[in-house]
Amino acid sequence: MRYFDLHCDTITECAAGGKQLAENDLGVSLRKAACFDEWRQFFAIWIPDSMRGPEALAYFDSVYAYFLAQLANNARSIVFCREKADFLSTRRNSRDYALLSVEGGAVLAGKMQTLSYLRERGVRLLTLTWNGDNEIGSGYLKPESGLTDFGKALIPEMERQGVIVDVSHLSDRGFYEVEALAKRPFIATHSNARAVCPHGRNLTDEQFCLLRDRGGLVGINFYKAFLREGPGACMQDILRHIDHFLALGGENVVCMGSDFDGAEVPADLGDIEGVPRLRRLMRQHGYSEALIERLLFRNAAEFFRRNL
Numbered sequence: 265m266r267y268f269d270l271h272c273d274t275i276t277e278c279a280a281g282g283k284q285l286a287e288n289d290l291g292v293s294l295r296k297a298a299c300f301d302e303w304r305q306f307f308a309i310w311i312p313d314s315m316r317g318p319e320a321l322a323y324f325d326s327v328y329a330y331f332l333a334q335l336a337n338n339a340r341s342i343v344f345c346r347e348k349a350d351f352l353s354t355r356r357n358s359r360d361y362a363l364l365s366v367e368g369g370a371v372l373a374g375k376m377q378t379l380s381y382l383r384e385r386g387v388r389l390l391t392l393t394w395n396g397d398n399e400i401g402s403g404y405l406k407p408e409s410g411l412t413d414f415g416k417a418l419i420p421e422m423e424r425q426g427v428i429v430d431v432s433h434l435s436d437r438g439f440y441e442v443e444a445l446a447k448r449p450f451i452a453t454h455s456n457a458r459a460v461c462p463h464g465r466n467l468t469d470e471q472f473c474l475l476r477d478r479g480g481l482v483g484i485n486f487y488k489a490f491l492r493e494g495p496g497a498c499m500q501d502i503l504r505h506i507d508h509f510l511a512l513g514g515e516n517v518v519c520m521g522s523d524f525d526g527a528e529v530p531a532d533l534g535d536i537e538g539v540p541r542l543r544r545l546m547r548q549h550g551y552s553e554a555l556i557e558r559l560l561f562r563n564a565a566e567f568f569r570r571n572l
């Protein structure tokens with residue numbers, strides 16, 4: 265099977281704990297991902313809200329160096345996709361590949377030129393905020409607080425440089441400001457349906473439909489707290505969110521943004537080796553093979569072929 269995942273925190277966790285990407289005790293490793301015929305994974309470098317200015321960029325640099333070293337150690341099994349040409353060339357073989365994102369715009373320290381610095385290093389996606397505030401704007405904890413002037417100027421510059429805008433974690437007001445400013449499709453890498461689980465990190469139906477109409481993507485997050493209120497979240501809850509988005513016309517929009525190694529996922533899923541079980545559950549649930557292929561791979565693959 266083929267699997268494309270828009271968000272995991274594995275490389276940040278590896279760097280923090282001195283762990284190996286090839287084999288570790290985390291949710292994602294190259295050994296575990298060998299259960300896929302083809303695997304495309306966005307690795308996020310997470311910048312904590314507490315980091316500011318040069319400290320945030322220095323932190324990026326250190327995790328980035330760790331990421332490059334891990335990929336170099338495993339060059340036979342995984343390649344770093346920085347440019348569209350890398351992305352297209354992978355269609356000729358079945359090697360796995362890694363894409364790079366930064367989660368938390370504090371990395372820019374309010375400086376536009378840092379965006380080109382990141383872009384030159386292969387960052388193709390920026391999650392504008394984490395849960396709190398940074399120089400770009402406010403996260404979901406302040407729903408009424410939106411983008412700063414810097415954040416508003418950043419959106420067209422990201423589009424010009426080919427860094428995809430990610431609105432997961434962003435405040436509601438920030439979402440609508442991005443929607444008004446963006447000329448290209450933007451995405452929510454790891455966000456579920458607020459109508460199914462009323463958490464501020466999840467998307468409203470209106471937000472989902474705007475992402476749909478703009479040609480964007482929404483990655484389903486496997487974090488238990490975003491799947492179901494209270495205890496007992498399981499893989500079946502992932503299907504409830506997908507069903508809801510499909511009913512809103514999301515068959516070309518929904519994909520996966522697991523949040524492995526950044527969140528606690530249902531016990532019956534476990535880790536990335538549980539994704540084939542999720543696939544079987546989708547089949548039992550009545551999804552067609554073509555739809556499952558869209559959800560687990562094709563929607564994301566087609567988006568990045570169009571938009572990288």
Ligand SMILES: [Zn+2]
Nearest residue numbers: 367433454526
């Ligand atoms: Zn996140």
